[in-house]
Amino acid sequence: MIASLLELGGDRVERADVCVIGSGGGGAVVAAELSTAGLDVVVLEQGHHWTAKDFTQREDEMLPRLFEEAGMRATRDGSVTILQGRNVGGSTVHNLCYAFRTPDPILRMWREEHGLTSLTPEALAPSFARVEKNLRVKPIREDEINTLNRIIRSGAETLGYSGFVTKHNREGCVQSGYCILGCSYDAKQSMLVTYVPKASAAGARIYADARCDRIEAEGGRVQRVLGSAVGPDGTPHGSIEVSARAVVLAAGAVASPDLLQRSGLGGDRVGQDLHLHPSVMAAGFFDEELHAYRGIPQSYYIDQFIDLESDPHRGYVLMPIAGFPVLTATQMPGFGRDHFAQMRDFSRMAGLLVLLHDRSAGQVRPGDSLSRPRIDYTLSADDRRQLAEGLVHCAEVLFAGGARRVVIPFQPEALVLQRGDDPTEIIRRGVRQGEITIASTHPQSTCRMATSSSQGVVNPFGEVFDVRGLFVADMSVFPTSLGAPPQITTAALADRTAHHILARWPELSA
Template identity: 30%
Template sequence: MTDEKNSIHGGSQSSDAKSIDIFNEHFHLNEKQKKIFYAICGVFISELNEKEFDTYKNMKTKTNISKHEEKIKEFGQINFESKSDFSTRLLDRLLMTTPQHQLARISSMLKKMTSKGMTSYSMTTSSKLFYELDLKQRTDAVTKWSTSQKNSIKQFYKTISYLTCSAFWLNPYDLYPAIGYPGPDPEINGSRFKGRTFPEYEFIEITEDTKDLEFDVVIIGSGAGGSVAAARLARKSGNSVLIIEKGHHYHQSELTLKEKDGYEKLYELGGGMLSEDSSMTVLSGSNFGGGTTIGWSTSSEPSHFVREEWANNFGLNHFMDDEFNDSLKAIQNRLGVNTNNIVQNESNKILIDGCKKIGAPVVTVPQNSASKPHECGWCGFGCRYGEKQSVVMTYLKDAKDYGVKFIQDCFVEKVLIENNKAVGVEATVNNGEKKFRVNAKKVIVACGGLHSPALLLRSGLKNKNIGKNLFTNPTAAVYGIFPNKDIKNYSGTIQSAVCDAKENVDGEHYGARIFVGSYHPAMMSTAFPWKSPLEHKQFMLQYNHIIPLLTITRDRDPGQIRIDSNGLPKLYYKLSQHDADSVIAGLQTSLKILVAAGATKIGTCQVDVEEFEIAGENPLNDIKFLQYLEKIKKVGVSSGQACLSSIHQMGTCRMGDDPTKSAVNPLGETWEVKNLYVADSSVFPTSAGASPMITTMSIGFYIANCILTEKEFVKRRQSSLFGTSLNGTIIDNTNDEKRASRRKSLLSSFSSKRFSTIN
């Protein structure tokens, strides 16, 4: 692995002059190409002309209060040509969020635009180079790119618009007051949150003198699956366990709750990962604790129909067993999952009110907050207050207490395999400068839906199902504007209610669920299509009066993870018509909810659908509103037609009882290689259609129990059939022994299939 490969892929990056040199090295841009790049980016949040500014400043919203008039005016007239550091910020952001192969694609497009030929003309309808056009001409050109018939142009537009808007709103030149956003949580240093502190963790330091390490079990990934498996194995067997995490552990004092720091420190590719066609934004955790660190506290059980499908269609009967129910209960108790003491914020009150008025079902969402109030709208950037019971607060602490060791900022290159058995891993630290080996009897891959298949493929596994069956719970959004309500969608308890009215669109339990989004400025600015500088600024000026409703779809038809030349994951996903129907049903219902709740304007994530103003005494039956709903269906949400995102990635190492249709067997072990297990959301046979956290934890629990039936582990367990917990409680493991016997018989039944045809 090259240094650059590791640095581009990490969760955090530094901004310095060296990054620009790297940018120039890999883009090979000449001065003309750079000028085109800056001229394009400058369009998205450019200064308004006199007529536009008159329209802009006359907006009637509560944001327009006198003490911020100067900031509002500055926001309307901002010109990046006067901001000498913005080009540096753009380049740093681009480097952090864009893999090499996508950088090359952008570079190629910019190169084509430097010649006054057909490519340049097709993008500007002018014989002039892009930077030679005036602002209106540039704006008109960029606007047309969003609906271009050429996928390459539409993809280029999506990438650059996403880059520019996010780069600006992550640090908008002291212009947060213009939209009414406070920045970090105003209570960050208050007395309210001093009751809970993070556990202290120590990490093995890898130096030039470090020799190969020896452990019984090595686990790659510290998220929902890996943490639970580690705690379970260390407690039950006494074997030595090591967790390797490619991200970093940030203590409470290091969580600034700034949107920029949150994304750059805690998310994959700084929160800017895009699918290969740039149609989907991909959010995934890259830190100690994984997705549980950045999750919104949603703690849903897997639906009964999901469990039944996994049991009936994939031979996974354990998902219907009492043992799985017991693991769910144990995990929920450890996390304090409950609906008690949830205080609905203004956004969720609007969702609930709208649902009641149209007769749609709405329920409270369980949260992992130890049954206590958790009004923390900044939780997507880490719960500084220790209220959210992430695995940093729970299972990683348990693992530490039982002797598990940790390495952070460490990238596992490959699993080491000898005679079709996993014997350890090869890993690097310091951006690839130091390589070392961990020898182990068992290897558990728990890197998530993106990285688990990439690691298996880098390690030489050939099963055709590895990387296939990528489910994303595709997310699309609509918004409603409530000018007379101070909503502040990012405040209070977030994602605490859900509407399941469209959960079963096709009659086979594939459909959509509707939640409220907690959108801080950068996410809000990129969740909906950029239409023009004026519309973008008008939209963001109403920020505190906007409620985004999310349609999270249980997708039936999957995409795929492949690896690039550096072995890093590339996400290929195209929404099928079947799943698009579910998305549309969710969007239409969401708009009805907003209208019923009193929104004065509504809009969608679709490029070709304009904002709609509500009128009349009975707006739900207004002919124009009904026509608007039909237009939403007609325009659709196919690739490039809408802003889509994914906050859950699943299925890329599918579990099943048939090696021709799955990557791991029902015990979590790969069909090809013994002693190599996968224990995360990538083993899901289908999409979950909801937050996968609790299900993933239960799978980690189950797979750890499966490993404990192996001979070398049983021997150690026999001496502690009746043991004691950390607090001295007597533990009776006899039921575990009965279950272990059943798993042994299962294992023998799969052994004959292990080397069946898998290619």
């Protein structure tokens, strides 16, 4: 069952074996694994249940409908925009389907430096296998690579930079290119069309428009979840109370620590250690029309500048990016005529972004309301240097791919490089917050896994230290920045937590 709590109306009191909060990359997996094993599961999802027929492929309609704070979520100083989904299926409904397992050197670093000795590739293999099967992960075919990604690949190959065509989770993709606004063809194998229906078919009661406001524990044991029926503006119109033997918090790396802090749970490290995989972009302008936004948005991946075997703590990758008009307009510098001049060449534009494996650590704290948490994040000098270096390589790749000019969107004055100009001018200008658009689609690590509460918030199976039966299963459990696309790691760790709950069920349900 998937129902809108808002449409049901009134106040509800429910009892369940397990209450899952959030239906995205982690929550949907837990709900499906537990309900198919026979547990009675209730899911509370604050966002609406939109489906393929609602995805109109229009930015003005989809950004406010599908994203937290209508796509305007940002750090408190406004320097980093953070995109997160707010709908049944969470951010997987908008993601771009890069599908990677956790890199082995990252798992090794988590074992050796964070004491998480059970996180071996072998131990995680069954979870990866289940997730990849359910999400239909497979390599992208040569004929599915669009113009944008071909140009970027050609530029990287000319320069001898290492890169590869990735795997993805699409089935029957018609290559429309609208992934970020939701797939109108049900081809993207997001949680919305995979794990969520699986959970529902197995008997999970999934309430959309149902926001968790607080989690209650007594005597070191989780007891119940209190929530409200909400619309897009967050105003409560009714209540829900779910008593459960176990609660799995999977509201994403911003809302999960916010909820724990509001509930007085999780200890001192809740909300600390925020990593963002911050990204900055360069725009290349070509003589011919590319229509870079058509076709599968991301299929190529440049990994020349990250060597996790030698140093698992730093580095960056380069990823093709094509925006739609509104998103691109917000990224491009200038005002009035200058801005219009850039946007007039929209169909000749190809973007390449630097995505950083960041060591800078920020914080999430409760704000005025659950809809507006306080997010702080300051880039370290080393991370700023890497982003600037990355932009130099973006410019090189775009020129090698045939761009006539490359624009680095510094504010208030963009840097415009013509063919033959020295791109190291980017390093002289430097990357400073507030002076260039920085975006994040991967907030993580705010309830990190550790071996003790002084180091983190949850144990290696996702259970909150000192609160029996309360688990976290989303991107907030990563011990450090991941340094790779996170959806498969999120889902595999959530699968592992679900199977741990099943193995402990006789004790947890007693």
